[in-house]
Amino acid sequence: MTLKVEVYTPEGKVLSGEFDGLFAVAENGDVGILPGHSPFLAPLRENGKIRLKRGASERSYSYHSGLLEVRPELTILLLSTFSPL
Numbered sequence: 001m002t003l004k005v006e007v008y009t010p011e012g013k014v015l016s017g018e019f020d021g022l023f024a025v026a027e028n029g030d031v032g033i034l035p036g037h038s039p040f041l042a043p044l045r046e047n048g049k050i051r052l053k054r055g056a057s058e059r060s061y062s063y064h065s066g067l068l069e070v071r072p073e074l075t076i077l078l079l080s081t082f083s084p085l
Contacts (some may be wrong), residue, residue, distance in 0.1 A: 001035040005052065007061075007077045014082050022075060023051040024068055033070055040070040049085065050077065060085040 005022055007015040022033040026042035033040070042065045050069035051060050 002021070003033060003035045003037075003075055004047060005075045005077070007082055009079050011072050017052075017054075019052045019054050022052040023053070024048065024077075026068065033068075035073055037070050037075075039040065039072065042068050044068055044077075044079075066068070 002020060003022060005015070005017060005019050007012060007051070015082040020035070024031055024033075025045045025048045027045055031040075031042065044063070046060070046065050049060055049062055051058055062081075062083050062085055063077075063079040064081040066077055069076045069078070
């Protein structure tokens, strides 16, 4: 079972894929999203970092501001900027 993730910026969809986990910092603290996570909506802490894990590989990205929404079938990040680290 994997986590389907889509990332959007004002320019449109910038990333779409299947991952084993997503890790970010919400305004109220660290969050880890794994497949099967319950629905969730949170503003992300400004100037943060997102980590996407697939198997033994992990990629990190920076963003300026945004929201994280977890649905049963899809996890969506709505971000003002998105850049690989």
